[in-house]
Amino acid sequence: MFSILKKEQLADGIYQYTVEAPDIARAAQAGQFVILRLDERGERIPLTIADFDAAAGTVDIVFQVVGKTTEELAACYDAGGALLDLAGPLGRPSHIPVGKNVIVIGGGVGIAPVYPIARAMRDAGNHVIGIIGCRTKDLMIMEDKLASVCDKFITTTDDGTWGRCALVTEPLKETLEKRQDIDLVVAIGPGPMMKFCADTTRPFGVKTVVSLNCIMVDGTGMCGACRIEVAGETKFACADGPEFDGHAVNFDQLAMRLRGYVEQERLALDHYHGGEACQCQK
Amino acid sequence: MSEIEKRAPSPKQSRRPMPEQDPKRRARNFEEVALGYSEEDALAEAARCLSCRKPTCQAGCPVEVPIPEFVALVKEGKFAEASQKIKENNALPAVCGRVCPQEKQCENGCVLGKRFEPLAIGRLERFVADYEREQAGRQLTPRVSRLASNKKVAVVGSGPGGLTCASDLARLGYAVTLFEALHEPGGVLVYGIPEFRLPKDIVKSEVEYIKGLGVEIRTDAVIGHLFGVKELMSDHGYDAVFIASGAGFPMFMNIPGENLNGVYSANEFLTRANLMKAYLFPEYDTPIARGKNVAVVGGGNVAIDSARVAMRLGAEHVYLVYRRSLEELPARAEEVHHAGDEGIEFKLLNNPIEILGDDSGRVSGLSCITMELGEPDASGRRRPFEVVGSEFVLDVDTVIMAIGTRANPLIGNATPGLNLTDRGYIAAAEATGQTSLPGVFAGGDIVTGSATVIAAMGAGKRAAKSIDAYLQQPRP
Ligand SMILES: Cc1cc2nc3c(=O)[nH]c(=O)nc-3n(C[C@H](O)[C@H](O)[C@H](O)COP(=O)(O)OP(=O)(O)OC[C@H]3O[C@@H](n4cnc5c(N)ncnc54)[C@H](O)[C@@H]3O)c2cc1C
Ligand SMILES: Cc1cc2nc3c(=O)[nH]c(=O)nc-3n(C[C@H](O)[C@H](O)[C@H](O)COP(=O)(O)OP(=O)(O)OC[C@H]3O[C@@H](n4cnc5c(N)ncnc54)[C@H](O)[C@@H]3O)c2cc1C
Ligand code: SF4
């Protein structure tokens, strides 16, 4: 069991949990993820490590409520409670260059996983430009935290209710046009956003890393559920990734594979709402 | 019992049949297919054993279960004692009695087999283990030979290899921690082999037994990520490490359409069904495609298991697509027979060339080509070749690739100095499990490639012995 030490609602439907997991906290590196399971009947779901503190023995996860497991987690699990299983750190850590100019981009709940990467980049002496964006002001998360590890920082919303009224690709394009010295772009967020970021950087020939949120089961390379075509070859996102060259990822295939269980996901949620699955008194 | 004794037992009698669930019924449920011997069955079958002075059966068993001795105890009706006897060499008799390929191992050596039917050693093994578990209650007999040895051993992977090594070392008095990547111990026994061949409660109870010996089990511990192999020794105080991480990396055919929704590796399909209990969805959260028409590609035990699971999930047609003929089918004859009875359709001498999909990215068919067998190749198997122009489409909505697995590169990549074979398996001495790193041993599928439960257990046993020898050496 892994104790939940702190629970915080960051935005509408987005939560941050601080979980006691000293061994994972010690081993974790930027870009890695965990797989958690709530109870005996639960599904294994992957979430990126949004922060880790080896001294305190804790890892943070930030998630958006999208289906049965995330909804149950948000509704029934509070500080003082515990997660049944937490396996990690999984996946390959981000490659952190030294002394380069990098742009890190976070979209929506993807802002969370970008934080440890931006921090590691900054600690390694890189010049870090942060761009984060989401649909609307109420969904904005972790702004100050991210700003604190960036040398330059831009916030956007699709509807202009906060920061600049734009998609993240606009400041990205402008920056690339203005400066020829950008060495690396890291973009994390919903599939379409990562795809558009990769499309934006392609003409500039700037290396672009994306982190793929494929459906997973074990997260260790054993099942192949997370397979995705990269540069014409099938890769396992959990073992070969989750970070890949954004210019080589087949994003249409990613989107298609993420739709693999839509019917069952709806059924699971209906069953959860209708049944006695939720034992908590809220 | 007296009734049976009166009927002079003759080895000529055919072996006692195994009571089974009716094929029509069982093809739609996940309950165990083979129901197990009754006491009467067991006594009658045991009576056929000649109690050979130089038993030829025992050498066929990779862990040398004392077969005549345990069978003699069965004859006397001392079932729990018989089970204890087996456990001197085999910590998992309820598992082995069910899943060992006995016809190639112990039973293959039985002298009765020369003129009559060999003794049903596996069925008896299963019977006494079940009897002990259900009737007699557990008797923990940790025979600690060196009390409080104050040495610690880490075992990586909780499949049969890891469980056996851990149990032997615990009985020798070592403090053993078993690290398992998944949330449940058991390896292939829990994620691969389906409930209807090996009920998970049995694995659980075997694991409890091993815990009772003092083995600490840490699940959710992915070695190579959470701790390195060398760090287990340098930072965490383990004096030796045994790696039994299995060969769980699934292979695909690299044909077009393999990433469509509805295509699974056998590992994923079986893991969802067994470990995650997707057959109980939505009571359990993990979904699985319940195909109407399912093609399983491959011809081994894993393919047969996948096909039988697909049938139980409600498929109308399940095809086993295999590129050679029935003769070459590597699966156990008994399982092929079971599958046939349950309605699995064998598409032999067919090879998939493309998986077809619809607009939404779901499987809509499997394009195959007919094969013919040519001359035997170096391995003695006749090499199949494609018949030109024989392409056809199998109407399926789900495809399961069961064409084998390889070594997972995780531990190898994360452990500098650990020598691997050119195929990615850990290089280890067969007799001892010793790897290229001092204090680090390995065995089971991660060394040999996919083999059997009992072979992995044998490797675990040998490694426990050599780890003990290694740790008893005086060192500076
Ligand atoms: C490496 C990785 C890191 C991730 N990090 C985060 C994160 O930091 N924060 C966050 O909010 N989400 C993250 N995700 C996505 C998260 O795992 C899914 O939102 C979650 O599994 C949904 O579970 P559910 O039961 O609530 O919803 P479901 O009803 O199961 O699914 C809703 C949608 O989520 C996606 N999904 C479903 N199952 C999985 C699965 N096993 N793996 C991935 N996606 C799935 C599908 O697109 C699906 O349509 C990450 C995914 C991966 C692979
Ligand atoms: C579907 C199927 C059916 C089979 N049927 C039979 C049968 O009927 N009879 C038979 O004799 N054999 C059968 N086999 C083969 C048999 O199961 C294997 O040969 C045997 O389980 C190998 O044992 P093992 O201990 O080497 O590894 P495994 O059983 O594979 O266990 C390895 C364990 O290590 C864990 N692990 C992997 N990497 C790490 C890591 N980095 N850190 C921590 N833990 C890790 C895995 O999660 C797993 O639990 C079958 C196999 C399959 C897949
Ligand atoms: S362990 Fe397997 S091979 Fe050995 S005697 Fe038992 S059934 Fe036969």
Ligand code: SF4
């Ligand atoms: S060889 Fe056959 S008959 Fe002889 S002891 Fe072994 S099982 Fe009994």
Ligand code: FES
């Ligand atoms: S999640 Fe199973 S291989 Fe990646």
